[in-house]
Amino acid sequence: MSRQPDPNRRNEQSRQAIVTAAADLCAEVGFAAVTVEAIAARAGVGKQTIYRWWPSKAAVLLEYMERERERAAGFPDTGDLAADLLTQTTALQRLFDSDAGAVWRGLLIAAQSDDVAADGVRALLEQAIVEAKQRLTKAQGTDELRSDADLDMVVEIIFGPLYHAWLLRTRPLPKAYMSDVLKLVFEGLKPRDRPLIR
CATH class of the missing domain: 1.10.10.60 (Homeodomain-like)
Structure with a gap:
């Protein structure tokens, strides 16, 4: 047969x-x-x-980006918020430096005038924000993050510098870029009765 x-x-x-x-x-x-x-x-x-x-x-191209984001820039949860944020944001920076970065840049630009691109970009960003906020909420419960921190603003503070520098090409992005960003961020996000992040 x-x-x-x-x-x-x-x-x-x-x-x-x-x-x-x-x-x-x-x-x-x-x-x-x-x-x-x-x-x-x-x-x-x-x-x-x-x-x-x-x-x-x-x-x-949105389907491609969804697949690439899940593969390369998912949100880890090891119990160490600072380490998890560094892992995730460094992976995102590497993604931006790859061919996927060219695709994402094109979609972000297209989203300004193309409804399909705008809806898809918004959905991908919302998914990423939800994952980040879930991890941040857990960190609030373990006293790694101030309980009164506005998590939407925290996400913007953490990811905003990378998007700004990458999209506008205002400065070089060395490998240690997000490590330096997070050190500055955690000065304001640490609980007031805990030592500074090392």
Whole structure:
């Protein structure tokens, strides 16, 4: 008896080829220059295949970014808040320095005028903020973080400098950048009756 090809596997292979092709093109030529036609040609599929799964190139690239963020910049929980923040923010900085950074930059720019990009970017950011706040809430319960700290503001204070320097390219970003940022941040976030972070 001959084995029939699994259409689900074939579809998944095509889907991954499309996502990878879109990300590679974005890193090579920039978001604005990427077209659905170019993605289809690079992935070896018809344009209609892409539109069957996604409404636009932004939607394809958002799927790529969701996958990359989960793989490379998830939020750890070792019981040491400072170490966990350093691990996560350093991983995020490395992500920004990779091809995924070019994709994310393009999506952030596109989000200013493209509703699909704006909705997707907002959803990814909200997910990341929820994960950060969950970790920060736990730290408040173990007295690693002031109980009266506004967690939305804490997230902005921690991640804002990295986004600002990376997006606006106002300064070089050495490997120790987030270590220096967090040392400054924790001066204000530490509980008042505990010693300074080392």
